[in-house]
Amino acid sequence: MKVGKVPTEVLEEIIFKNILHKRSEILVRPGIGEDCAVVDFGENVCVMSTDPITGAVKDIGSLSIHISCNDVASNGVEPVGVMMTILAPVGTTKEDLDYVMKEANKAAASINVEIIGGHSEITDAVNRMVITTTAVGIQKKDSMVTSKGAKAGDAIIMTKHAGLEGTAIIAADLEDRLKGKIEPKIIEDARGFSEDISVVKEGILAGEIGVNSMHDVTEGGLLGALWELAEASKVGIEIYEKRIPIRPETSAICKALSIDPLRLISSGVMVMAVSPEKKQRLVDTFQKEGIAATEIGKIIEGERVLVKNSIRQVLEAPEIDELYKVI
Structure with missing residues (x-):
């Protein structure tokens, strides 16, 4: 099999x-498009998600915290603790570990999450550092949001901009390859995207308003996440490419490396299916909190399509993330 997530089939x-x-x-339970497990604790439920960081080198400490906490937030719940492995x-120094842990602590503090345990090991089973985190959140049972609740007629809202995380990783880890192809200022600005990796705030807000379905955008990029949301809910989806926000920095980096920003890992972006009645309230709430939100499509019956230059293209299941084509 190819590098990346195990194929859907x-x-x-x-x-x-x-x-x-x-x-x-x-x-x-486990399912396509479901990133969290939910355990019944009476009036409350425990929401858990686990994820590794394998595609990044720099900023791995902070990314490891945000990626699993983002999954928990996609259920509309605030994460409270993270376990970290x-x-x-071999050859890792105390200074390397100190840097990673300081990064992780800073990220955890920024979203009010405590690192509550885990494991650390030097091993010849890996040739670069791999961090896996498991995030835990608590939620009232009647407030659960999953990826399975999208309904025909729902609007699709995305936050921020496509390719967010992948752009930051490439700018940080592949700077030497970008030099001479892209202005230094663009690379510097792209690295700054890592400050927007968390979706905890928008996940909690969306949960309070009551969206029907929510999914954070990780490996497979925006289009992969949208397909997974539709698959989890067993519905169709219609996405309009021209509405999808892409920052100039992302466009420049993706063009230089011949990769697709819409299939580039995008932690920091949340996609939601929301009823027409709640759509404007959701967008207004995000904008009031300084979170960019864009309506990019709708849930429909049957087919899953991307409308590009007035041509309807079949939206395919996610394959290898564009990031793995260049790292």
């Missing part, structure tokens, strides 16, 4: 198929 045929034992307390290659 393999997840269904092998991974999910072999998860056989069930417990009644589990309310949300660090697998570091």
